[in-house]
Amino acid sequence: SQQGEEDPQALSIQEGENATMNCSYKTSINNLQWYRQNSGRGLVHLILIRSNEREKHSGRLRVTLDTSKKSSSLLITASRAADTASYFCATDAESGAGSYQLTFGKGTKLSVIP
Amino acid sequence: DSGVTQTPKHLITATGQRVTLRCSPRSGDLSVYWYQQSLDQGLQFLIQYYNGEERAKGNILERFSAQQFPDLHSELNLSSLELGDSALYFCASSAIKGTEAFFGQGTRLTVV
Numbered sequence: 001s002q003q004g005e006e007d008p009q010a011l012s013i014q015e016g017e018n019a020t021m022n023c024s025y026k027t028s029i030n031n032l033q034w035y036r037q038n039s040g041r042g043l044v045h046l047i048l049i050r051s052n053e054r055e056k057h058s059g060r061l062r063v064t065l066d067t068s069k070k071s072s073s074l075l076i077t078a079s080r081a082a083d084t085a086s087y088f089c090a091t092d093a094e095s096g097a098g099s100y101q102l103t104f105g106k107g108t109k110l111s112v113i114p
Numbered sequence: 115d116s117g118v119t120q121t122p123k124h125l126i127t128a129t130g131q132r133v134t135l136r137c138s139p140r141s142g143d144l145s146v147y148w149y150q151q152s153l154d155q156g157l158q159f160l161i162q163y164y165n166g167e168e169r170a171k172g173n174i175l176e177r178f179s180a181q182q183f184p185d186l187h188s189e190l191n192l193s194s195l196e197l198g199d200s201a202l203y204f205c206a207s208s209a210i211k212g213t214e215a216f217f218g219q220g221t222r223l224t225v226v
Binding site: 030031033035040041042043044045048050088090092100101102103104105106107 | 116118147149155156157159162169170172202204206208211212213214215216217218219220222
């Protein structure tokens, strides 16, 4: 089952604009991660935010986490055509008996128009 | 290059057949995850191994099985294949709990 749900499912913006993607999840987490996938390729890790953190930055990326609302957002500033990809949030959570799962949502497909 | 190697890259096989997908994790990573991605779908978690032991199981069909060997490479076995099993299968590895996962480039399985 999907733990995270990204919103919107698809987003189309002009180059130079900011892109915001949201993720909601259902259970308590250890951390939340964002990944990027170019069409048909492997996923690439972008950023990890721990459950006790509220905001994190990496280059043009800004991630926020609100554990009380069980939600996160990914902001890409000054977008470029090369940012065109699908973006996934993934939650790292205990799955019982000392095990943990990294569970992905269905992703947001971002198109940046030059 | 993530350091995770998956073979083969592409596989075309007939319904009813059995295939084995192979994954070599990043050097030093003890955790291996397997995911299935169907067209325009998110990643479905199948199974996770840690240092040779199964640690978590997701939506993995009984026709599918996996193992992690002493050298830490992993194999995903898919049997009695159906058309609906056509998908991208990804392997990922991570060092320890709570850290980022590194993904291979995937095996594209087509069942005809």
